[in-house]
Amino acid sequence: MSEEEKQQILKQTLWNIANDLRGNMDADDFRDYILGFIFYKYLSRKMELYANVILQPDGLDYGTVEQHPQAQELLEAIRYEALDKLGYFLKPSELFSELAKRGNSGNKNNFILGDLANVLTSIEQSTMGSESEDDFGNLFEDLDLTSSKLGKTEDAKNELIVKVLTHLEGIDFDLENSDSDILGDAYEYLIGQFASGAGKKAGEFYTPQQVSKILAQLVTTNKTKLKSVYDPTCGSGSLLLRVAKEVKEVGEFYGQESNPTTYNLCR
Template sequence: MTEQKAKLEQQLWNIANTLRGKMNADEFRDYILGFIFYKYLSTKMNLYANKILKPDGLTFQEIEGHPQEAEYMAAIKDAALDRLGYFLEPSHLFSELAKRGNGGGKHQFILGDLAKVLTHIEQSTMGSESEEDFGNLFEDLDLTSSKLGKSENDKNELIVKVLTHLDEVDFDLENTESDVLGDAYEYLIGQFASGAGKKAGEFYTPQQVSNVLAQLVTVGKEQLRNVYDPTCGSGSLLLRVAKEVKSVGAYYGQEMNPTTYNLCRMNMIMHDVHYKRFDIKNEDTLERPQHLDLRFEAIVANPPFSAKWSASPLFMSDDRFSAYGKLAPSSKADFAFVQHMVHQLDDNGTMAVVLPHGVLFRGAAEGHIRKYLIKDRNYLDAVIGLPANIFYGTSIPTCILVLKKNRSLSGAEGNVLFIDASQHFEKVKTQNMLREEDINKIIDTYRERTVEDKYSYVASLKEIKENDYNLNIPRYVDTFEEEDPVDLTAVAAELKALNKEIADTDSTIADFCKQLNIETPF
């Protein structure tokens, strides 16, 4: 399976590089992921239709021109809309368009047909339950863009080349035991993130960090009723949580960026998450939350670090913030996201959020909110310091806050666990990476709440109060490394020997100067 996955990842990345010379990473990401998604939808449609038609001894392609074409097409469309959430006609399948574009070894013009097909996929869902999940999915795939080529023929040439290469790749969707394609899709998203600089943080959380967050919120659980990410990006965090349990009932997320929102929905569908089991919204989470009536068993998030928000006084009557008495500052929304997540957390739930270190010690309103969460609510379960430079686009050190509403369930209601994992990583090129052993150490320490010199400490609430609710990790985990004692006698002897060497050198230089009949430099 690993070999098959690696082969597919390499094939897809090679095809992606066909577009690389034409545009930047952000732009060709949208095209290649869009085309892969189109092929995925086509393959699923073809497999499903053939399954329905098998008792009649027909294939999907054979019903076009059949005497009962209309009846067959209507029946298949109804079934597909319910099961898959969309419908494609046989002539609109990816393989048919790729063949048409490469007909007889010569590239035929298919740009117009391709644009119509992508529109038809979205239109097929109108009026159905899946309409919101498929609406405008392909809006970032602009086939008229000059970045694809100067002339229409140039654009068509490039698109046909990409479709032809993709058509040769086996997605192996008949193997229901495997999610090789979904994993390969995630791999591509990660590859694009690594080359996207600061913009990467808008849509992707590095897998190593996703892994830690996912394991933290699933400790002791085999099933989750639901999982939520208020800043879901491409959905990688939500999907990572699902890998840690046997089943997840439903996925919820909110994403402000329309392009990233589309990518998240594609990612969900590519991982075979049924459209009825995910609800992703395109809105600003803090200003216009979309799931406020729901409570979640697991919440994970990597919000934009220290983002600006309105901090409008009107929010003081919002249930998410009103109990605290203060709002997070408009220049730093970090705690606003925490408050939002706490509000949506179920009584038996766990939330884990990545934040900049400033949330641990900054004062004013943030200090007030921090104190309320610890002293008044006793929600804070753990503080985990991560290495610097593990996120794309920023080198700042970060931390994870783990919060629970009912900490008595884990028997840890009277303390907070501090973990300093900042020195446990491997440097890979310019990026620091958490290794598998580093991740396991964090999770094992969290699960067992073990104390380890220079790594972890369980602080009582009394200690935290004595520190005025400052959570700066060095206050609790002593990371001071004692240096070897200095042998002053040896240092003195070394200095004495150096002074003799200097005197000898000065004498030699003076002798040379005398022989050359020039003035000495000292």
């Protein structure tokens, strides 16, 4: 599938989600909800890919490891490695794809609202005591699953969330492609299409990848290592990541961002 086709699928998916949410909340709110669920899907996919790499020598798949006779030992080993490499941990049953599948099961087990809230909390709790604890604190603070904006009843909220997860399940994050920036692309589109209620963009702009690349090459000219890199208006963090791709090593990353949702996207 070409980049253009992926972009078209992404935009259509985000538009469909926005239409589902539009009757319940204003543009700023549903943008934050969409980004929050994208965070979750992104972390899930990263976890799944990394776990499968660990399990490959044993011929196992992460999606079925909880049914393995030695499931507890395997999960503990993967958890240890994931916290060191990724900074967080998700069990197979906590992955985005699994909850989306359950929500669409069409039976009495398709109520996922409570489990979803527990999973989002579990992601943060999995980091406790590790070096990444501060990085993941309040990562999903904008995702209030108890909000009346999602529906008047628990069933109505669940139905809406299932719709959103189903739409997002169709997005390929293409994480194996180091040049792909689906998170950034989604952020750019959401800002452009679903602006604030006043009809403005609230001072938020996404730096296109081509511009980021030129800027990164300028500040890294004749350098292979940087002691630190700083962006005073870091937004989604794509410019900081682009600088890292232009050199062999960056000691520290620093950024400022006032919008909590965008700050979480950058993290």
